[in-house]
Amino acid sequence: MASSFTVLPVIRNSLSYPTMVASGYNNKEEFSFGNKPIFKSQRDILQDRLAVANVAHTLPVVAPPLPPPPESSGSNDWRHHVAWTSIPQERWEGELVVEGQIPRWLNGTYLRNGPGQWQIGDYKFRHLFDGYATLVKLQFQNDRLIAGHRQIESEAYKAAKKNKKICYREFSEVPKPANFLAYMGELANLFSGASLTDNANTGVVKLGDGRVVCLTETQKGSIVIDPDTLDTLGKFEYTDSLGGLIHSAHPIVTDSEFLTLLPDLIKPGYLVVRMEPGTNERKVIGRVDCLGGPSPGWVHSFPVTEHYVIVPEMPLRYCAKNLLKAEPTPLYKFEWHPESKGYMHVMCKASGNIVASVEVPVFITFHFINAYEEKDEDGRVTAVIADCCEHNANTTILDRLRLQNLRSFNGEDVLPDARVGRFIIPLDGSAHGKLEAALEADEHGRGMDMCSINPNFLGKKYRYAYACGAQRPCNFPNTLTKLDFVKKKATNWYDEGSVPSEPFFVARPGATEEDDGVVISIISEKNGGGYALLLDGSTFQGIARARLPYGLPYGLHGCWVPNK
Numbered sequence: 001m002a003s004s005f006t007v008l009p010v011i012r013n014s015l016s017y018p019t020m021v022a023s024g025y026n027n028k029e030e031f032s033f034g035n036k037p038i039f040k041s042q043r044d045i046l047q048d049r050l051a052v053a054n055v056a057h058t059l060p061v062v063a064p065p066l067p068p069p070p071e072s073s074g075s076n077d078w079r080h081h082v083a084w085t086s087i088p089q090e091r092w093e094g095e096l097v098v099e100g101q102i103p104r105w106l107n108g109t110y111l112r113n114g115p116g117q118w119q120i121g122d123y124k125f126r127h128l129f130d131g132y133a134t135l136v137k138l139q140f141q142n143d144r145l146i147a148g149h150r151q152i153e154s155e156a157y158k159a160a161k162k163n164k165k166i167c168y169r170e171f172s173e174v175p176k177p178a179n180f181l182a183y184m185g186e187l188a189n190l191f192s193g194a195s196l197t198d199n200a201n202t203g204v205v206k207l208g209d210g211r212v213v214c215l216t217e218t219q220k221g222s223i224v225i226d227p228d229t230l231d232t233l234g235k236f237e238y239t240d241s242l243g244g245l246i247h248s249a250h251p252i253v254t255d256s257e258f259l260t261l262l263p264d265l266i267k268p269g270y271l272v273v274r275m276e277p278g279t280n281e282r283k284v285i286g287r288v289d290c291l292g293g294p295s296p297g298w299v300h301s302f303p304v305t306e307h308y309v310i311v312p313e314m315p316l317r318y319c320a321k322n323l324l325k326a327e328p329t330p331l332y333k334f335e336w337h338p339e340s341k342g343y344m345h346v347m348c349k350a351s352g353n354i355v356a357s358v359e360v361p362v363f364i365t366f367h368f369i370n371a372y373e374e375k376d377e378d379g380r381v382t383a384v385i386a387d388c389c390e391h392n393a394n395t396t397i398l399d400r401l402r403l404q405n406l407r408s409f410n411g412e413d414v415l416p417d418a419r420v421g422r423f424i425i426p427l428d429g430s431a432h433g434k435l436e437a438a439l440e441a442d443e444h445g446r447g448m449d450m451c452s453i454n455p456n457f458l459g460k461k462y463r464y465a466y467a468c469g470a471q472r473p474c475n476f477p478n479t480l481t482k483l484d485f486v487k488k489k490a491t492n493w494y495d496e497g498s499v500p501s502e503p504f505f506v507a508r509p510g511a512t513e514e515d516d517g518v519v520i521s522i523i524s525e526k527n528g529g530g531y532a533l534l535l536d537g538s539t540f541q542g543i544a545r546a547r548l549p550y551g552l553p554y555g556l557h558g559c560w561v562p563n564k
């Protein structure tokens with residue numbers, strides 16, 4: 001079903017622009033990347049407004065036109081889609097006019113992180129993953145919605161702004177050394193990690209103790225932020241001595257723990273580690289030695305079940321040689337080693353023992369969706385099922401995410417096929433596991449990435465997932481999709497020319513049904529506009545939307561911070 005937004009009764013003045021009550025929009029400093037705090041008094045005004053229940057809405061102020069973004073010629077065609085265009089200013093905050101009805105129970109802040117600034121001075125990044133982190137918030141409070149965005153003040157971002165060039169190694173780019181001596185120094189800095197970026201542009205998580213941390217692939221890119229002001233509060237310093245420079249960009253975070261994987265590039269393997277709320281110290285649960293290849297496979301994410309941590313060993317492996325190269329290689333910091341095979345390892349969370357290590361068909365995934373234990377009639381665990389967004393073992397997706405490719409859609413269908421890859425990992429000592437599609441990939445247009453689930457079903461047998469699929473032709477996942485693994489059906493939401501970000505599920509407090517909740521996404525439109533969208537988690541119909549003053553660049557991953 002290609003459902004479009006259902007406009008429900010408009011509860012307030014629904015002009016298509018947001019009210020600008022708290023923005024510093026006309027403030028010239030906004031455009032000059034200044035560091036001055038500009039919202040304090042306006043924030044106070046907003047707090048006062050929020051304190052007054054059922055206030056009559058003042059007339060929205062129409063947003064003034066923005067200067068054309070640096071990479072754009074100002075035209076509205078797909079080459080300059082706002083999703084792939086740098087954020088036009090460092091920060092903004094304002095109340096949005098909501099069409100439809102925000103559920104009364106939805107009280108909290110949705111945060112979304114992503115690479116939103118791809119140009120520093122005259123220097124233009126080439127890959128989506130290189131951009132400096134842009135944090136976006138949607139604060140839901142008593143059916144009102146305050147939005148804002150702000151750059152994360154990483155060392156890498158501050159240095160780039162100051163020197164008008166990149167100063168740290170990003171995902172695909174390396175700072176240009178001035179001479180040979182500088183190059184040698186650079187290499188030393190690479191081994192110590194000093195030259196690696198701390199640009200925390202990938203995800204954002206709320207720890208069990210309430211701290212909110214932005215993350216990326218480098219450990220030093222763990223940055224604590226204030227979910228309300230979006231202030232950068234400082235580095236999240238790991239106080240243990242586990243060392244290493246990289247980790248999974250997607251830890252598993254619950255109220256009681258933080259689990260992650262630390263790849264070991266020297267002695268190929270992975271440390272599985274756990275950190276308790278209120279501490280900064282990771283403790284080792286166990287270690288997995290790689291079964292194939294010269295180095296560990298890339299672990300952007302991994303799944304867990306109730307009792308096990310699943311460690312994927314993907315044949316797309318970290319590559320020390322590519323790490324040293326100054327220019328991007330076709331697979332960036334990785335190398336594709338299909339001959340080294342793919343494996344799935346299952347580690348007991350309590351003991352650190354490995355209960356299964358099986359060879360599986362080769363695969364490519366960024367994102368695991370969920371995993372669970374399959375039991376026999378006697379309640380014995382016979383297998384682990386692990387689902388992921390799988391790119392049909394085709395590495396070209398990494399190259400498709402180059403900005404030039406994303407910006408050059410001409411109607412040709414160039415998004416490589418993807419599916420929900422379901423691993424079946426037997427726990428009976430078999431040497432092989434299976435990988436199959438959890439549902440027919442045509443259900444979701446053979447596009448599949450950027451998934452979320454009801455967090456109450458983490459590690460448990462589950463029925464639903466939300467992700468981005470494809471309405472072809474396209475060059476990027478462009479639908480919001482609800483996956484039903486029991487009916488093996490997908491329900492797709494599509495808005496022609498729009499790029500929706502990861503559909504993020506928030507469960508209704510007290511719900512008993514898995515899909516009872518809302519799905520939040522931020523939509524970047526082809527005309528340069530954008531809006532926050534709320535879909536009903538069960539019907540997958542639109543329940544509310546709120547237009548932003550300007551379209552935002554594509555963002556990656558989000559989290560939910562409930563109000564206290």
Ligand SMILES: CC1=C[C@H](O/C=C(C)\C=C\C2=C(C)CCCC2(C)C)OC1=O
Pocket residue numbers: 129130169170171196197201202216217218245246249300318323333556
């Ligand atoms: C998204 C997204 C961002 C991100 O990558 C960011 C960096 C800096 C990655 C760096 C590296 C690797 C991916 C491999 C090993 C070396 C190192 C340079 C740390 O990745 C994403 O997916």
Ligand SMILES: CC(/C=C/C=O)=C\C=C\O
Pocket residue numbers: 202366397448449450477556
């Ligand atoms: C945007 C993306 C991967 C993001 C990693 O965090 C994949 C989209 C592909 O289909």
Ligand SMILES: [Fe+2]
Pocket residue numbers: 202249250300366367556557
């Ligand atoms: Fe990711």
